[in-house]
Each structure stands twice: as C-alpha cells, then as structure tokens.
Amino acid sequence: MKYFYGFIILSLLISPKVFGQGSHIKGSVVNDETGEPLVGASVRVLSQTIGTSSDSEGEFSLQVPSFPVRILISFIGFKSKEAEIVSNQETIIIRLIEDGVLLEGVTISSGYQTISRELSTGSFVQIDNKLFNRRASPDVISRLEDIAPGLVFNRAGASKPASQTSISLRGQSSIFGREDPLIVLDNFPYNGDLSSINPNDIESITVLKDASAASIWGAQAGNGVIVITSKKGKKSDVPKVTFSTYQSITGKPDLFYTPVISASEYIDLERMLFERGFYNALQVDRNHPPLTPVVEILLAQRNGLISNEDAEGEIDFLRRKDLRNDLKKYMFRAGQHQQYAVNIQGGTDQTLYRLSYGFDRNKEVAVGDQSERHTISYTGRHQLLNNRLTLRNDLYLSISSNQENSVTVQELYYATGKPLYPYASLADENGVPSAINYGYRQDFVQQAMSKGLLAWTFSPLIEQQNKDNLRRNINYRINTAAEYKLTDHLKIEVLYQYDQSLNNLNNRRLKESWYVRDLVNRFTFSGVSGSLTRPVPYGDILQTASTLTQSQSLRTQVTYNRDLKSESNLNILAGTEARDSKTASQSTLYYGYNDELATSQLVDHFTRYTSFVNPASKNNLIPSGNSLSGRQDRFLSYYLNGVYSYKRKYILTASARLDQSNLFGVRINQKGVPLYSVGTNWKISDERFYKSVILPYISLRTTFGYSGNVYKALSAYTTASYASSSLTGSSLPYASITNPPNPYLRWERVRMINTAIDFGTQDSRLRGSIDFYLKKSMDLIGNAPLAPQTGVLTFSGNTAEIVGRGMEVSLTANNRFGKFNLETSFIYSRASDKVSKYLAQASNVAGAYLIGGTGFPTEGKPFYAVYSYQWAGLDKDSGDPMGYLEGNLSKNYSGIKSSTTLEQLKYHGTLRPLSFGSFRNTLSFMDFSLSANVTYRLGYAVRTNSVLYSTILTGNGGHADFAKRWQNSGDENITHIPSMPSTLNPVRDEFYQYAEVLVERGDHIRLQDINFSYKPTGNRSFIKNGLTIFLYANNLGILWKKTDKDIDPDFVSGIPAAKSIALGLNITY
C-alpha cells in the first residue's frame, strides 16, 4: 500500500492558491432542446485570444480582463452564439440550438476524459441513452447487440470462461488470451459480475474500436474497449423523480426444434437390438445398469413372465407417448421478468445528487430457476473553493440471488451417456409424479431396498423439490474523485475506486434427493450380523463455495487545456494509474448437514470402500470437495495523451502509455510494454475550397497505433503447481511442472491502422461514417513444437501472429413525410482475420480440424476455419457413405481419417460471420413511434447435425434424419443420409458427421425486435416531464436464410432463443 502515500503527499503538495477574483466568469453550455450539457464547446472572448472549452459537465470558467465582455460560444452541430457578460456575479447558462448538421454522439467518454467528438481522431461508437433503452433487458451488455458497428455477439466458437463476454470487436486478436473487449465502468476496468449492473443507472456507452481510441487503455485494449458511464445528477430546481418499469414474458423453449426419432421408431430399434442380443451383456453387467421399460417388457416376455398380448399392449401404449410434451408441461414455463427502478435527482450549482433503487425479479423458463436483484446507487458532486475543487462520491450496491433448482436435461440421462427414453412419463394422467427407470435396474433396486437400503427410485418432478441451490452475489463499488483547477487551463484529478464482489454458492442437496440417496447406498455395506453401515451419513449434502474479488485503483491525472494563438487549442493529459485486483476462492463439502442446526458430520475420505452396487469395485473414496485458490493481478501504468487542434479543422492526437504488470518471473524491464498511437482528423468541409452543397460536412480521420493483450497464465521461470493429492491415491503432496522456463516472455501487441470519413448532408438528412482498418496482432502466445527429447512437446511463447482487416459503415437517414418521420439506421460491419504465423502443426488432422471442431490455428486461414471431408455420395449397393482416399473413391473410413491431409479437406470459410449488421427503421407519427430492427449475419458456415448410428445402435435414439436414410438402391439419388450399418462403426459415423454434406451456409437475415412506444405531449406535469409507454418484442424470427435446412444457423445444437414480449412504462415527476 506504499503507493497510497502518493495520495497523501499529493494532497499536501496542492496548497490553495489565491486567484484574481475580479475578472472571472463561469458558466455552462447546454443543448437547448434536451438540456444535456455540451462537452468541449469552444468559449472565447471576442477580439481576443483568450478562450477555453467546456468540461465534462459542460461547464467552463475563464479569466477576462474587464467587464463587460462579449464571448462567443460555438460547438459543432450547433449554431454559434454570442453573449455579453456584465459581471461575475452569477453562473451563466448558454443554450445552443442544433443547426441541422448533427453528428451522432456529440461527446464521447474514453474513461479518462470526456471529449468532443469533433476533437477526436479515433473510431468511437456512442450509444446514447435513447438507443440504449430501446431494448428491454435486465442486463447492460445485451442491449449493445446489433446496434454498434464492428461489435458482434458470437454464437459459435471456443467456449470461454464465464468471466468473459461473448462479444468480439473487429475480429480475433488473440489465440489463448481474452477475445472480448475490456469493460470499463465509470473510469475503471470492471472485473465484477456484469449482471449486477442495473441498466437504469447507465447513461451511455462508448465503444472504442481503433488504436487511437483504445490505446489510452494500453495493454488491455487489444480487443477494443467498452466504456460504460453511469447516470449522474442533473441540475434542477425541484427534485425530479423518475419511475420506470417493464414486465416481460418469454415463451417456453421450442423442445421440438431439434428433430429426433419418434417413440415408435425408438421402440422398433430397441426391439431390433433386443433380438440381436444387444442387451444381454447389460443384463449381467455387475454395475446393474438400468434398462428401458420396453427392454424390460421384452425380457419379461422372453422369460414367459407376461403374455405376448400383454407385452404388445404395453408397448403399443408407450409408442404413443412423447416425453417432450411432459417436459414442456412440467419442466418449463413462460419466463417472466419484472423490472422496477426509481430515482430521484436534482441539485444546485454546488451540489448535485442522484439516488436510485432498482428491483428485478426473474422467473426463468426452467421450473425451479428464479433470480432477484436489488441495486442501490448514490452519486453526488460537490463544488467547493469557488468551484475550483470538485468532489465526487459514488456508491453502488447490488445484491442478487439466483435460485437454480431446475432439473436439467443432462440430469435426466437415465444412465451415463444415455438420454432419457422418449416414451418416459414424468407424471400420470392425474399429475402425480411418476418414477422413471434410472441409475440401476429395477430388480436390483427392489432387492437393495428389501435389504434395507434407502429408496433408490428417481422421479424427476420430485427431484425438483429436493434441491436448494442458491447463488448470492453482493457487489459494491465506491468511486471517489477530487478535481482541482489549479488555473483555468490546468487541473489535477485524483480518482480512487474500490470494488468488492462476493459470490456465494450454497448448493444443498436434500437428503430426499436422488444424489444423496444414491451416494449413501453405494457406500453402504453390511456387517457380520447383517446390520447396515453407512459411511456416508444419511443427511443433506451441502456444497458451499465463495469467491471474493477485491479491486482497488488509484489514478492521478493532470489535464492541461488551453486555447493558443491563431485559433488553436492544446489539450494534454498525463497521469499514472495503479491497480490491484485480488481473488480468493474456497469451497467446502459438508456431509450429514442439518439445515436447522447448521451442523454436519465428518466422513472418512481415506478409507477405500467396496461399492454396494458392484462388489468388484473396491477402491471407492467418499468424494471430497474442498479447495482453495488465490490470484492477484497488479498493473501500474503511465500515460500521456495530447490533442492539438487548429481552427477545429486540423486535429492531431497522440498518446503514449507504459503498462507494467506482475507477469510472473519476468524481469522488470520486460514486465512493461510501451504502446503509442497517433491520429489526424481533417475537416475537409471547413476548407475554403470545399463548396459541396450535398455534403456540407465531411471529415477524414486516420489513426495508427498499438494496443496490447495480457496473458498471465505463463511465467518466465520454471514453475510448478502443487495439486491436492487425494486423486492420485498417494498421500504425498506433489507438484507438476506447469511451465518450462521462458525468459523471453512478453505481452501480446495489436497494431491497427484505421482510416475513416464522417459525413453529413444538409439538415442531417443523411449522416454517417465509413471506417476501414488493418490490424496485425503480434507476439501472440502460441504453441511451437519442441524436440520431444527436451521433455516438453510444445512450448507456449510469443510466436504467433494474426492479421485482420475490415470495414464498418454506419448510415442514418432522416426523412420527413408530412407528420411522419422515418429514421433509418444502417450498420454494416465486416471483420476478417487470418492466422499469419503459427509454428505448431497438427499431428492429427482429423482431431485438430474436425472433431471438436475449431481453434487449431493454421497459417493462411481464419482462426475459426471450418473444414470437412470430401463427399463422394452414398454407395449404390450398400448406402455406405463414400469419401476419397489418396484420390480414389473409398469406404475405408479409418484410412481416410488417418491419411487425409489438411489440403485434402474441404474448406468452408469461417465459423463466425464475416459480415454482420443491422437495418433499423423508426417511424414516428405524432406521439407514437414504431421501430423495427432487422439484423443480418453473412459469410459463414455451420456444421449441422444428422443421424449418428453410434447412438441409434446403442439404443439411445438419435436424429430424425434416420427416417430419411438410404434403404434401397436408388435412394442414393435422393438422400445423403447413410444406411444403417449392421454393426457399430464409429469411424463411419465420424466420416459422415464431418462430411461436406452436413456443412451449411449460415447466412441469414432476422427480424430481431420491434419497439412500439407512445410518448404523449401535453401540459400536465407528469406528461411534460416525460412519460413513455412502450411495447417491445424480441427474437421475432428469421426472414431469410441461405440454407434449405430447417435450422436456425445461429443455434445448430441448442434451442433458439424464444420470443419475448415486454410492456414498459417510464414516468418522471
């Protein structure tokens, strides 16, 4: 904590200074229509060189030689205004009127400063409050979907840890590191749970895309930055109260989306397998695996226990069932979400405040899952010492709880790897829960229960009642900042943030639950006298886990802003930032837990027990679930940012930053990475020679620079990792070497060149921007092969490179037809990437590129490349799928698998859309407005599912394509679905699964959502202050898709997001 002395010393260093009072004016600049402060407006004394610009609150102060004085206030997109000031007695408010040529997003926040759009050179996307609130959702991040150019929510690709969002900005810039942008919340990087942020407290979002915009964030900005800014209090004579709410309903998931074979086909297959003797081995298996009801009936029939007639009758009864109907009826419901938020704000010149409370309640579609969130926030601003000192204090608190008691489809697998048979019933016709064949065979279960073991039956609907799985999150964040104006041009700021997030998991499995009963039974043994001993006590089992994350950041920053001679302005920002983030996790498992008394019992985790189920299994240990871990990340950064503008026509920006981190074992001079950027912005339309009437506003921006990416899983030293020893059966602690020495380890860097034009037509009828970028990600952590004799097969070091390029077009058109106004926004983004250097080569082509699918980087191809086996149709005699082996038609699937080279695989492009964007139209008529967002994703491939005989021939059902399989000669002309093989042939399945016929184009256009809102005008106070009623419908469906298959290309394996509808109200007094 040594560096906090800096804070104290700093306070001592700044001694109050006496400034001349007599000739000092202060005021603020606001948008006449909305009352929003205008940041970066130019304020200058007429006929003199004195001037300044408004700060992040729209405020300015200026030394003038004498009174009265005339000042000129100008701001891009607004009509300039002159004002005469006669004395310094009061604060003047200058209201500027829009002059037609308006740029989207007038001010932008980089997280370090709020600057005027026109003074920037970088590529920013500003999501204002109106657009942000267009979508009704409980969280912040999902509201960014389909409205920001360059930003995409990935629905395919490698699965990432929960701490990362699925967002990517301008394509792939890392291989093993993070893929998602850095999230900055109120000036500091945010590590907490994003779902704990209440969107009602958010004012705006700025997305920083290029090097110039993002490089201020240095080594964490390689994937771009999303800056989230909270609402602050606004000046108001009387306190303003705003209440907003919405209620939404989400439909049940479409369980019939994934086509599967019918119960009747399933039964026919079981019968066929039964006749083949497939179940004979299972019958005598010492683990007593369960058999389905049909197999049990067939067995009873064979053993003469029931008559043929009864057997057929029972089977025919089961044929008519469909489990999905029961699942839909009992396991799912319409999801409900309720959001309420209220805030009060107001204040004077000296003090501004905003206090808010929000409550969200969510009933998920899975029965048993629900969540709640309470958020409280306070923001305050005080101005002292004649407005020279500004103090800000913000406090945010969020408490959420998630109840996760649903029974998942995976839990319903009746045995390992066996999905529940499709003719299972969850309840009888009266709704009484019924048991399913689960875990073990019925006769074994009966036998065990007669010996005194606990009931070993499983009823899914009862299991729902036996869970008590609660996750709680308490998150609080304190921001405090002091800003002191040393002179009119120089100010110094100190910002501090403390952020703490406590995640608590309490997963109590009631003793009535299958999990407990099963565990107790498996470890039960009978003693000599026949009495039963239960090493696992019969009581609740409680798993607790908690993760505590504490972050603190301290920033000291100096800003120098001065109008120079000849209408130029210089703005320099320099500062240093230290950041410390600590995470500690622990988890504990309690047996025999008694919730009333909060007591538990000790169990013996060291003795090896013989399984009650299979006496041959003798070495069973009672599972233990205790673990501890700790992480700590530290960053220290120095940064410098400068903007020089000449006549607001030529703008030059430059930034430099040095980041250092506690990269383990790296020498101090390599812990840091210096990064820089430069940029220019040329307002062509301000040149004398430019006379276009069609495009009265046009400017050209170009930037170049570096940002970085941190990957902290490696170390420069040989490192070993201790592991708990119980798993290896040895009582000795041991450590495995996780990292061979790598003295040359350094940070990943991303270089980007961005060039763009911004333009606007007369009256802002059409405005927009086009960005082009080239990107090169260097020194990426990649794997490189080593000679195996070194004892290390692959070495992870800074060896890989990815190049990317792309463009973004953003157009907004406003057309008025009488009383109708049509606003059209069109966004087009294209992001392509290519791995340009990767040293490791896949030793097993099929394994690296097909099975498991993605992520093995290949030079010259996109990171998420999709490959498949070449297809040669079905054999006309057998219906076997055919491929090519060394150029010849072949059915030697093992041969194809082992000898097909990468060049012989068919390449289908990328798994992630190359182009994406949206087309949003908002039609306003009087007080009504209707807005529809059509989104599109183009230029990518998806691997679809089809029948796999490895599930069909093991009695586990499968894809409905089974019905369309090859059955007779000639079928090969109408189907590509292979015939059913006589025996299990996993390699044949695999060949078909990864053949080109199953790869489809993902291109599609979707009607994402519609928002209908009513905002009455009138003189009643609540109407005047603002009343909005809206109706919002989301996930409305696909309008067009390239593939003929009946799939949603974005949801090939899962179930598409269900439609939802929300009704909301927003009212201000």
Place this chain on the structure above:
Amino acid sequence: MKKSIFGKICVLCFIFISCQSSFLDVKPNKSWVVPTSLQDLQAILDSRMELNIAPGINIPAADDFYTPDIYIQYLTIPQKNSYLWKPDIYEGSLGQDWNLMYKIVFYSNVVLEGVSASKPATDEEKLQWLRLNSGALFFRSFAYYYLSELFCKPYADQTADTDPGIPLRFTADINSISQRASLRQSYQQILDDLTLAIPYLPDTSPFLSRPSKAASWALLSRVYLSMGNYVKAEEAATACLKLNGVLLDFNTVDITAPNPFPVSESGANPEIIFDQILSSSAFVTVSGVDSLFYRTYHENDLRKTAFYFDAYGMKMFKGSYSGTTQLFGGLTTSEVYFTRAECYARNGKTELALADLDYILKRRWRNETYLPLTLHKEEVLEKILLERRKELVARGIRWFDLRRLNKERQFSKHLERFSEGITYKLPANDNRYTFPIPDNEISSSSIIQNPR
C-alpha cells in the same frame, strides 16, 4: 508557478516509480511455485503421474497376447502397428513412450539443477539434499534404461561403441538438443548414475513411488542382465534381496477376486519394490493371453486363476499386480528372484538356482501341491526362463527378454501372428526389435533414425 506544479508532478511520478518494483513482484497465482526449496523439489519428484511410468508400446509387440480381428479397431495406430510389427509405428502420430520417458528426464534434470543451486544448511537438510539428488539420478537412469531397451539395438559388447544409443541429456534447458550417444555410453551413464545414487538412498522406502537402495539394486540387476553381465546382475540381485526379499504367498490372497492383489499405495503388496504404471493399458483390455502359453500353467498353479479370467471368449489378463485399474510395470521382489535364479544357473550355481525357483513356485502353487524340482543342469535355465515369463505377464518385460534371449540360439524365437487374413513374421534379431524414433523427434533434432 507553472514550474513548481510540474516539479510537484515529477515528485509524484518519482514516488510511483520508486515503489513499483515491490508492487509488481506479487505472484499472480498462489499455487504457482518456482521450485527452489528442497521441499518443492521433493514435491516434483513425487509426481507419480509423471515419474512413475513404464512404457507400454512393447506389450503388443511381444508374444504373450493376441488381439482378435474384431477388436483390432480399438487399438491406437501405434499399438496396432506394434502388434503387427509394421516398419512404421507412428504414421505421424506421437511417440507416447519416447515423450513420457524424456519428460521423466526433464523432471529429473529440473530437480538435479534445483538441488545443485541450493546450499543445505543443516545436517538434516544435507541428508535430504543427497537423497533428492540420488532420487533424481535414479529416475533419470530408469528412463534411460527404458529408452535404450525400446529405441536401441540389444546390447552387445562387441558393437556397443558403434551402435547408436540414446540422446543423453544433462540439462533442463529446452533449447539444448543432444545427439545420440553410443550404446556403451548410454548404458555406462545408467550404471554410473545408479552407482552414484545408491549410497544416499534409504534401504527401503515407505512410499513405493520413491526410490530406495533396494529399488536401485533391482534396477541395476535388470540393466546388467540386459547387458549379459550375469556376475554383476547376480550381485545386484542379491544386494536387493538382502534389503527386501519378501514374497507374497498366493495362497493368502483371494485369487478368484477381480483384482486379487492389494493396492500398492497402502503398501499391502509386499512384493513391490518400486511402483510404476504402464503408459497404456488399452491393448490388454481387448486382447487375450496366447492359448499355448496359457496351457503351460499347471492346474495347481494359482497364477492361472489369479492372473486370468474368462471374457469375450478369451482368457484375459485380470489387470494389475498392484490392485489398481492401471497395469503395473515396476520392480518386484519376484522379478529379482527370477533374475538371480537365472544368473545362478548361468554362472554354474545350479543348486542355488533351483533353490530360488522352488522358493518362488512354492508360493505360487496351491498349498501342499508343489514338489521341489529335480532337473538336469541343462533344463534348469529353460525352466527358469519359462517360469519367469509366466510370472511377469503384461509388465513389458517379455519384450526385453525376447530381445536379449534371441542372441542365444537355443532360446531365440521366430514369432508369427495371423491377423485379418495376413500372416506377419518377426524373425529373431530382426531390425524391428528396435522401435523407430518418433517422427517429430527426427524432424526437430535430426538425430539418427533406426533402420526397420
């Protein structure tokens, strides 16, 4: 005024810079350790999952097991090629055993370097220091021994200087590449390291995963046996059995159980001197024991039931000697007894040889059924070798024995096997008794490949 402000800012920056070194020295992950302390080094040497591994590719190649055609598909490419004695084993896939053995060498070298960088302060530390150093030498020798048996021609004194050995590595530095030493140098290194290690190791170890004097002598006897130095092998075996000569009487275990032998970690199988598991068990789980060989077990021989069970129409190997699901591949007293018996027989001590053999078999046969053997001098060695084979099933040793015995005309074997309609042959002393070095090793370090 301006100057003084910038002065203050400079002071501020200085404060930040001056404290940055300690601020950034925090460990990012608490479980990470730079192994420098003796305790850390000991923990590395206790990584059983990495260090207590024996190779498995040699098992399919030997003549104890066969895989029916229908199960051939379950073999990995190297297993199948090893089984069929194909010239190319890997077909581009990884050389698992080569890699695993060199990983042991890497771990050992990390420990050896860590030990040599530390300075023991107390006597107790000094003792631990010596043990760690010796332990690491033991592990490295064991890996070198396996590598030599798999990837070098059988040792012959006359050609040992010209036959290529293995790359000997003495550093953990991953940038350093070694070329193949001569076969004599390779074996000499193994012998030297073991000789260096023995004095400082404990006689026996309570943890069977840790090296001991007994284990080192047992390994030495294996190495000398493979070199054909029967005098030294006999000495080493005797030295080992002096420290630990316990044999398990099979009459005391439940031979009908699926896993008759006690779990090694609890120390309950007293025959285990040093624990290792085979790198892969998959081959044995789809293969049956050769039926002619199976018939050589007498009805009263308990091993017939303790080792095998009926499944899938075959006599299958039950599994591990150490009671776990993975196959055992380490050192046992019974192996050392057999080694000594063989050496006695070869060194002309027939009586002693027979005594050892009777001593073992008495504990392998049903109580009261075993009669001491009376054999001609010429028959003793043959009998010992047969019983040795019957004892050390599925541990990988059979392949090593085939290699060395092929050099003696009376014991050499011509192997044949019939699979998927094709007959495969492996004549004695064929080049295919030496496995090829994995392709990626050849391509990245350009060492000499073995002819196949």
